[in-house]
Amino acid sequence: MRAAVLREFNIPITVEDVDLLDLDPHRVLVQTKASPFCSTDVTSFHGNLGKVPPTILGHASTGEVIEVGTQVEGIRPGQRVIIPGTPECGNCYYCGIGRPDQCSELFDIGGIYPDIARTAEGLPVSAAGCVGGYAEIMNVSKNQVFPVETDLPYDVLSLLGCGITTGVGAVFNVAKVQPGDSVAVVGCGHLGLWVVQAARLAGAGRIIALEPHAGRRSLAGELGATDLVDPSVQDAADAVKSLTAGRGADIVIEAAGSPDAQRLALEVSRRAGTVVFSGLDQAGAEVKLPQIPLAVQSRQLLSTQNGNVRMRRDLPRYICLLERGMLDAKPIITSRYSLDDINLALKKSENLDDLSGIFVF
Template identity: 35%
Template sequence: MAHEVQAVVSRRKGDPVGVETIIVPDPGPGEALVAVRACGVCHTDLHYKQGGINDDFPFLLGHEAAGVVEAVGDGVTGVEPGDFVILNWRAVCGQCRACLRGRPQYCFDTANATQPMTLADGTPLSPALGIGAFAEKTLVAAGQCTKVDPAAGAEVAGLLGCGVMAGLGAAINTGGVSRGDSVAVIGCGGVGDAAIAGARLAGASTIVAVDVDDRKLQWARDFGATHTVNSRERSPVEAVRDLTGGNGADVVIDAVGRPETYRQAFYARDLAGTVVLVGVPTPEMTIDLPLADMFGRGGALKSSWYGDCLPSRDFPMLIDLYLQGRLDLDRFVSERIALTDVEEAFDKMHRGDVLRSVVVL
């Protein structure tokens, strides 16, 4: 039986999104039908709307979500109806070269649902990151459902589905921040602040937050930054070096993803330090760095894709830390909104007025 539900659809590049009736099929083999309880408004959804990822319109937006499994298809054993789950876009296959080498967090063949969700007239929808969760119900691969403790509210649990996990993982998984390290984070939106929270959780002693907006720098302090730098007023490279004994930070995380911020990250790190790129660049961006500097400074230049997370490992652990009061996920939620408010939430995000607007269904 097909399900008619309300959902946020982007029909054409740059046009305002709208709430429409869509058709969601019952789950087939390996699939799960999930009643969405909450979904964060992530910058990736805005990229889809603006045509910055591909042109497979119309898009069913939303991916940073938590909900309850309503039904599963044949062959599904990992989740069952009634389970409270966070949706993820890394449903590991178990068979690719990364999985077989014991590195499933780098899986090259993650799964999505095979049946399409459609507009009322039968037009297939492209779900954002294979999820499409600005909807009352969505169809995903069962492996995209990670069961967690339902004591965590859906508004905060869903944030681990993308942005918060990306930032936390950039610090803990990719950057390998450990006790006593110095860390600098460039860009203090949701992902950057999550990286700051991750660095603090890992025991970093010095955490320098860099942004052009004093309001965001105050948010960064709330998440654990020990120092802040407004890069409109002072060179972030000089400031980070001054705050780390003239050396530079052990780990520098670029949560913006622009050539100028990456260059700042490269030169703000200590010798043999680590640069982590977690901000998402656009396809036309390039960077030119002296090869002698890359050789002479040593260390590591890394990209962090989804915080190098393994959802089955990381989501339950982070929810437990939240329930213990050690990870303040509530602080990321700026406002709770309805499906009809998503277009306005994009505007607020673009202006930097919110960390996360969360659609509550």
């Protein structure tokens, strides 16, 4: 199969033929139909997330099942499936307490992802994040394959493995936004724009978008933000206070990734408010936060991986919202690429020229 292989950090990714390894009894082969280029992979490309080359990036995808291992039940060739960035093994401690977003099958393997193929010269190639969506075929654990019944196009479905689940899940599962709440969203990229849409669905009274990029800020307005703030020219804390009776936002969701953005999120929240961190800068990054807003002023500081979703419960809900047009993927999908465009997609993501660029196969 053809795959985009990261051979070395900071060196253009090569699209090459690789040989898939034999299918393990517990794994599934999926014909890739669409994979979104995720901004996280810019960080991985630069070697800042601990990936080990040669590897195939792309940590969320969608496609059609080709073949299932001999021990796989409930998944059949021909099914349309979502391959999210997080498996749900159903057996580990975290799956047992209803937190499959922390499933041991991903988080307790020490960052060593399974080899799924070999290069022409015989080097083993892993699937980064256990998915490897930037390739014609994915070889994935059965616990990472979620069949769906919907006629939504694959490019839209591909966003359910990372962007939609993280953004929408942050609003409903983590922040638990109530009708009338004031919600500030720090960062309106591909993730924050899903947060804005979900906050509108939740009935937020005010949705305040904090975003320096003019195009993204105005799109946030089109998708439901009631107030737009440019934190690069305005004092964001003053602006948010003036919109919330001098208090700060009831709920703040950070969707930008940098430690600065996370500090800003705390700064624009009200006393006893809720702050949710969902972005990631790079492995080893640290956030320094003032103590008074957290201790004396009792803000609830939460964080989330993949929106704390449970795929079997939340996928059908989010698909229903997409089908009814209550969540809109159209403005989020800004480019469609073939696999050969991988380095262009990377550059456009890094330059903020794309929200979500999708590889279609």
